[in-house]
Amino acid sequence: MEPPHDLDKDKNDRNSAAPTACVLPGLVDLQVNGYKGVDFSGGDLTEEAFAQACRDMLAAGATAFLPTLITSPAQVYERNLPLIARVLDAEEFRGRVLGIHLEGPFISRQDGARGAHSAEWVRDPDPAYLDELIRLADGKIRLLTIAADQKGADDLSRHATGRGIAVSLGHHMADEADLARLTAVGAKALTHLGNAVPAVLPRHENPIWAGLTADRLDATIIADGHHLPLSILKTILRAKGPGHCIVISDASPLAGLPAGEYWSMGARVRLEANGRLHNPTTGYMAGSSATILDCANHLASLGLAGLGELGAMFFYNPLRLIGVSPRQVAVSRRVLFDVRQRRVFLE
Template sequence: MEIPGYVDLQVNGYKGVDFSSSELTEERFLYACRELIKSGTIVFLPTIITSSKEIYERNLQMISKAIQRDDLKDHIPGIHLEGPFISDVDGARGAHNPEWVLQPDLVFFDQLVEWSDGKVKLLTIAAELEQSDVLCRHAVDKGVTVSLGHQLASETDLQRLSDSGASLLTHLGNGIPQMIDRHNNPIWAGLANDDLRAMIITDGHHLPPSLIKIILKIKGASNTIIVSDASPIAGLSPGNYSTLGNDVILEESGRLFNPETGYLVGSSSTMRECISYMRSLNFIDEQDLSSVGFYNSLEILDINPQSIIDRLG
């Protein structure tokens, strides 16, 4: 069956609108969402990265109110919190502000859920943090899916968290330092854990084709999920920008990076572009492309695909 569009579990913003900005307005948020839907991403989770408590309180309340509108509620089932309970180590932390990174805190997590009016659907945490397993069980008990990323986790850490209810890996192969142990590292450990599905960014910049192929060979299309990790710069023309606390360059190729650190700062691609790149690699057929770009994500969100096809097709 032909799918009506794509599902994206990780969208930081679009066309100049930053979902984690202190200057976000409801009007700008609605504009970004409508433009993203037009691009072919018909179901998605607005993602707030590690932020100050003031931004969390302001933006979670604003976004949770907006996504309950009649024209958005079928498209936006909830919110992804990428942080603040992640590694504070350079490289693993990625573009997240180290001042706002926190250790696992059940009270603050509950506050985040309250500010979101219960709309938090996905939480990314680092598996190696003390009490991360306690937070994981607590979040899962509240109906929140837990993913593991921006971490320096070992095989033991990942097993401990998967035993505690974690079910995903956030952008596997990214959110780690450039230099890692050749055997004991989060990529190998994530590949080896059969209980964790892999989210990957297939924009042509975040992962080399060889690693994408390996992930698909090991996890299989049924346990792989493509996300865009779209930054607020996605959808804009090449140039110099400031986004997610970084001065960045968007090249003609679509590569978006901080020239001082060399690290990528999210992607400039939509799901349509990520799927197109994936198709060009010829690793999987059209049925499996539908799985990694539509069906698997809806399963994570506990949404009946047929209901989306009927309402949005």
Template sequence: MNIDALHYRTGEPVRVHVEDGAIAAIEALGIRELPLEEREGLPIVAPGLVDLQINGYGGYDFNHPALGAEDVKKAVRAVWREGVTGFYPTVITGAPYTILGAMRAIARACEEDEASAATIKGIHLEGPFLSPEDGPRGAHALEHIRPPDTALFDQWQEASGGRISIVTLSPEWEGSAEFIRHCVRRGVTVSIGHTSADAAQIAGAVAAGARLSTHLGNGAHAMLPRHPNYLWAQLAADELWCTLIADGFHLPDEVLKVAMKVKGRRVLLVSDAVALAGLAPGSYDTPVGGRVVLTPAGRLHLAGEPGLLAGSAQMLLRHIARLSAAGLASLPDAWDMASVHPAGFMALPVAAGLAAGAPADLALIRRTGPGGGGLALTALCQAGGWVYRRE
């Protein structure tokens, strides 16, 4: 199979040769191979998106108490239309048996369905080992917050078939360092998030093996000491990568700009999307936030308190387009923050991006809207096969 498109980094026309699920070669196309008028009609080709944090999408919630394997399979196919070829279903704080059920459902989906196994790269466990304080805790239910527990984690990991790849915790708990080392020894990435930990506790977590900050700047107190505070401590820790929510609602542009300047290539974009992402604007009842409103602009807030967000309802295409349109990052650099960089962080083969020998996980996109500031997916290729084509 051959794909003619504009290379997302150079803007030059290329022909991507795909064989046996991989990129066999990338050939530059000159005027002889492709007349100018044909170049102008080409889509852009880029690596498939890799999202480290999706709580749900299109009405499917990975934290629903009755989550089943069929729901997971349908969610996998739904996220394809957002350019996502790999993601980490995120299971948040809940009763131990609810988390156990989610792990079993995701594992069963992967065992029964090749598409789910290919798209789900692991599971992100966000909680319940988080801060009990209002603000840092966010929307996580206080009644289920608890100290790190290796036996409980191992039980969930067994139920998942060893698929838990990322754990978000707050290192403010006694015994956090031992728990982090326990996870690291088992190949699990530990991330700091929803925390009120002090600088010494964060340093201790890093020394124990924590490598990431979860949606830095969110899941925090509304008011913080000027210094020290846990945001400065995480920004200053060179060992920590960080994920950011760049949907235009969760973080001001100046915060995004500073984080990207400090962390450089260690910034990763996540959607942190909830089940209402991909649905029409309107008012909805949810099990966590209660009555919420999804605005036409894509902002999700509590019905009774418009100033309080109720999660993210935007997928990574929106985040990339926003960073690019705001001049905070070029389109290629913003795209890499949501594709090859998270893939590299998690040691996935697709980290090779658009290169010979890399898996053929490819997104075809077009610029949309005034000035070409938006992005729309036209087709998605996973392991050399088309899994989505826009009508």
């Protein structure tokens, strides 16, 4: 797909003769860290709580998704990965909870690039430890986020790809050479491009510019209205094109909860009434409070995507990245797009 000729242009005229509501193929979210107080990386996660969080996330608009574990201590992986894998075997989640996204532990230790992940649990690239995580997850890891600028990242990417896992690059300070090297050994995407970088960067030599020009890498983007300013969102869409963008929610365990102050990911965080979730001490974002349906509505409301672009960025592109056929997805509720009101909703 090619990007729209003019992302600023009001699309009302173009859509004026269209039906009021058109059917979208679905909304697939590759990055969900938890929901309604249930932390998928939490040391107290239970099968019952995880299963209910999955039901709630699906009811909130996700057609299918990947539960995501962030950088964690070994005992959390040893406990939570088998637990999650068992629940994923349940018939009710077949074709709906598609596998696991491991975001870490092989990321940068640098402040800013590390995001909300704990430096204490970050690991150097280690194919043998990845094999152990794959074993714990009963082979259900679909997506792995690693830092491209770490020594041994190319060997890890090659190894993961050989095990059938899609590799995405993020939480790093990678330059163009790093991205090219990792692409050559199987990396397919960039994790939440424009985020998980320090607040102040070199003007030209930085991971955002490098990612924008990495033509062979898809970009996942958090289109929740808080993580990316409109100017950056437009720039990524123009540089990558809708055919190579994947919208994610990056929903935190606090998504679906009321505004207030909470303890999450080892730190005090604040959920504002407008949905912005951040660490008031560091100023960095602490994940998202949005669902994938919220993200679809945000993007649609801006007039930046029509029916075809939404279908690509929310359904076909994420499935292509993780190697899942659209026919394998169990669509239980139709997703509709009102082209005149620029609104996405469930039937």
